Amino acid sequence: xxxxxxxxxxxxKDQSHYHHGNLRExxxxxxxxxLAVDGVAGLTLRKVAKAAGVSHAAPAHHFKxxxxxxxxxxxxxxxxxxxxxxxxxxxxxxxxxxxxxxVRTYVGFxxxxxxxxxxIFGPSAPDYREYPELYEAGIECxxxxxxxxxxxxxxxxxxxxEPDLLAFSLWAHTQGVASLIVNQAVIPPxxxxxxxxxxxxxxxxxxxxxxxxxRKSKKTPDGE
Amino acid sequence: xxxxxxxxxxxxKDQSHYHHGNLRExxxxxxxxxLAVDGVAGLTLRKVAKAAGVSHAAPAHHFKxxxxxxxxxxxxxxxxxxxxxxxxxxxxxxxxxxxxxxVRTYVGFxxxxxxxxxxIFGPSAPDYREYPELYEAGIECxxxxxxxxxxxxxxxxxxxxEPDLLAFSLWAHTQGVASLIVNQAVIPPxxxxxxxxxxxxxxxxxxxxxxxxxRKSKKTPDGE
DNA sequence: ACGACTATCTTGACAGTGTCAAGATAGTCG
DNA sequence: CGACTATCTTGACACTGTCAAGATAGTCGT
Numbered sequence: 324x325x326x327x328x329x330x331x332x333x334x335x336k337d338q339s340h341y342h343h344g345n346l347r348e349x350x351x352x353x354x355x356x357x358l359a360v361d362g363v364a365g366l367t368l369r370k371v372a373k374a375a376g377v378s379h380a381a382p383a384h385h386f387k388x389x390x391x392x393x394x395x396x397x398x399x400x401x402x403x404x405x406x407x408x409x410x411x412x413x414x415x416x417x418x419x420x421x422x423x424x425x426v427r428t429y430v431g432f433x434x435x436x437x438x439x440x441x442x443i444f445g446p447s448a449p450d451y452r453e454y455p456e457l458y459e460a461g462i463e464c465x466x467x468x469x470x471x472x473x474x475x476x477x478x479x480x481x482x483x484x485e486p487d488l489l490a491f492s493l494w495a496h497t498q499g500v501a502s503l504i505v506n507q508a509v510i511p512p513x514x515x516x517x518x519x520x521x522x523x524x525x526x527x528x529x530x531x532x533x534x535x536x537x538r539k540s541k542k543t544p545d546g547e
Numbered sequence: 548x549x550x551x552x553x554x555x556x557x558x559x560k561d562q563s564h565y566h567h568g569n570l571r572e573x574x575x576x577x578x579x580x581x582l583a584v585d586g587v588a589g590l591t592l593r594k595v596a597k598a599a600g601v602s603h604a605a606p607a608h609h610f611k612x613x614x615x616x617x618x619x620x621x622x623x624x625x626x627x628x629x630x631x632x633x634x635x636x637x638x639x640x641x642x643x644x645x646x647x648x649x650v651r652t653y654v655g656f657x658x659x660x661x662x663x664x665x666x667i668f669g670p671s672a673p674d675y676r677e678y679p680e681l682y683e684a685g686i687e688c689x690x691x692x693x694x695x696x697x698x699x700x701x702x703x704x705x706x707x708x709e710p711d712l713l714a715f716s717l718w719a720h721t722q723g724v725a726s727l728i729v730n731q732a733v734i735p736p737x738x739x740x741x742x743x744x745x746x747x748x749x750x751x752x753x754x755x756x757x758x759x760x761x762r763k764s765k766k767t768p769d770g771e
Numbered sequence: 772a773c774g775a776c777t778a779t780c781t782t783g784a785c786a787g788t789g790t791c792a793a794g795a796t797a798g799t800c801g
Numbered sequence: 802c803g804a805c806t807a808t809c810t811t812g813a814c815a816c817t818g819t820c821a822a823g824a825t826a827g828t829c830g831t
Contacts, residue, residue, distance in 0.1 A: 346779085363670045368818065378781045380819080385779095389818065401733075438670075444730055446587045446665040451733050461733025484748070487738055491727075492749035498732075499723025503715075506668055508722075509625075509675050509685025514711055524708070525716035532756010570808085592789065602810045604790080609808095613789065 347385040349375050354396045358438045363447050368392070393447065394454035400439045401460035404432050408467045418478035419530060425471055426497045426526045433501035440505055444498065468494060479534060489533065496529045571609040573599050578620045582662045587671050592616070617671065618678035624663045625684035628656050632691045642702035643754060649695055650721045650750045657725035664729055668722065692718060703758055713757065720753045 353375045358366050368389050369379045386392040411424050433440040442448065451458045472490040476482075481489070500522050503510075510518065577599045582590050592613050593603045610616040635648050657664040666672065675682045696714040700706075705713070724746050727734075734742065 367816085369816080380782080381780055383819075441670040444726065444732065445670045446662075446730065447670065448730060450731065458733060462735060465733060465735060484752070487735075488745055488748050489752075491734075491738070491745045492752050495723035495727055495746075495749050496720045496753070497723065498726055499719035499721065502668065502722055502726050503719055506670065506672060507674065508668065509682060509689060510715075511686060511689060511711075514715070521712055521715045522719075524712050525719050528708070528713075528716050529720070529753060529756060532753060532759055535756060535759030591787085593787080603788095604811080605809055607790075607809095 346375065346377060346381065350382055350385060350392060351395050351399055354392060355399065355439070358396065358442060359436070362438050363442055363445065366393070366442075390449045391454070393442065394449040394451075394457045396439075397443045397448055398454070398457045398460035400436070400443045401457070401464045403436070403439075404429070404443075405460070405464040405467045407432055408464070408471065412467075412471050412474070418475040419534070421471070422475050422493075422530050423526055425468075426493070426500075429497045430501045430504070430522065433505045437505050440501065444502065465490075465494075481534065492533070493529070496526070500525055570599065570601060570605065574606055574609060574616060575619050575623055578616060579623065579663070582620065582666060583660070586662045587666055587669065590617070590666075614673045615678070617666065618673040618675075618681045620663075621667045621672055622678070622681045622684035624660070624667045625681070625688045627660070627663075628653070628667075629684070629688040629691045631656055632688070632695065636691075636695050636698070642699040643758070645695070646699050646717075646754050647750055649692075650717070650724075653721045654725045654728070654746065657729050661729050664725065668726065689714075689718075705758065716757070717753070720749070724749055 350371055354366060354371045357370055357374060361370075368382055371392070372379045372381055375381075382392060386395070407428050408425065411421060411428050449457060451461055469486055469490045472493060473486045476486060476489065502508075504518065504522065514521065574595055578590060578595045581594055581598060585594075592606055595616070596603045596605055599605075606616060610619070631652050632649065635645060635652050673681060675685055693710055693714045696717060697710045700710055700713065726732075728742065728746065738745065
């Protein structure tokens with residue numbers, strides 16, 4: 324048990340500090356690492372405390388609850404995701420390609436940071452209404468997404484729906500793909516080898532659909 | 548605490564049985580009710596045992612683990628979902644309408660049985676490879692979905708993609724919508740009032756997209 | 772420089788959790 | 802009727818989150 328997290332120990336930078344120095348941040352980072360190894364179920368306050376080199380009750384002085392710590396970890400997750408999504412925007416290219424890239428980045432994040440993704444979008448996610456930090460990080464992530472979608476819509480001259488709506492639809496689809504993959508949804512065995520291909524196809528289907536729908540509505544404008 | 552589950556007590560049908568009679572099934576049903584009230588986090592072996600009127604270690608003789616019980620509960624959830632989806636097939640009507648109905652049913656299930664949905668598709672879901680009962684129930688649910696999609700594809704003369712692929716795409720999208728709603732994903736406040744409308748629009752977008760993509764490919768067949 | 776004062780961390784305790792071992796009980800079969 | 806098995810109970814264990822009380826270190830007023 325002890326040897327399971329060999330390099331995970333996060334020690335204060337300045338040993339002279341009896342007071343850890345920046346325990347709050349250290350706890351979050353430690354929690355992130357433990358989460359990645361042991362999953363949501365294995366993320367324990369006491370384990371985090373021990374790995375950070377403090378007593379089991381030390382976290383209480385920086386986080387009211389275990390939930391509060393989880394909220395901060397989730398917020399950190401949102402920030403990481405935001406950053407990755409922003410990276411997509413930097414690459415200038417065909418906007419349909421960019422859209423696909425966007426989705427791939429999202430799904431890629433989910434696959435790479437499985438447990439973090441589960442934490443953020445799963446049942447263990449804290450109520451964001453109670454944690455402003457989490458809320459802000461989440462909204463920033465959403466805004467990043469919408470901003471990208473708006474750019475792409477201009478490019479593709481899609482005008483038949485609002486950016487928010489399109490972003491939501493895209494988000495839902497992406498979220499679904501990621502969720503099904505990450506949470507190991509029950510998929511027939513003969514489909515498992517081509518799961519990756521299916522995922523790509525599913526994305527294309529949606530994007531083509533959006534564009535096609537936009538073209539259609541340009542010819543036959545629908546007031547609704 | 549005791550008064551929180553007033554009518555939840557599931558007692559043996561035949562009082563004369565010291566041996567509960569059918570404790571296994573009773574535990575699953577009790578767990579379903581506790582799950583609905585207290586959520587995944589509140590689903591406790593001891594609580595289930597007490598509500599079923601047996602000692603805290605009694606479940607061990609019917610379920611190897613807590614996870615094993617959860618697996619059975621999840622399997623039951625899949626069966627409920629399957630049944631509801633099948634109900635959609637019974638209603639004969641325009642197949643696009645049927646497709647929308649299908650998605651609505653799925654999302655409706657997620658909204659009505661929030662905690663059960665979280666259990667099935669969340670991190671707490673047991674590995675289906677270890678629980679044949681769960682696997683079978685899941686596959687049956689998937690097959691139900693595919694069967695419906697095949698019917699609809701025939702109706703709409705969609706031939707440019709395999710049913711499995713379309714089903715997966717549809718499933719992913721639906722799963723995403725349900726997941727975002729159920730797990731209270733961070734959504735900007737100004738969008739919350741129109742969340743329902745967005746959900747409907749998102750579905751339509753996908754379905755229109757699929758159909759449009761099918762039409763397109765009929766005119767310009769793409770070998771890939 | 773010295774004594775309050777506060778922030779930070781430790782120690783110890785508590786109820787609640789899942790799980791295991793050992794014993795009690797009831798139904799079944801030879 | 803006695804052995805046998807399935808089923809359930811009791812008691813214990815390590816582990817969890819949380820709280821209260823005390824110890825420690827840094828800061829500030831005087």
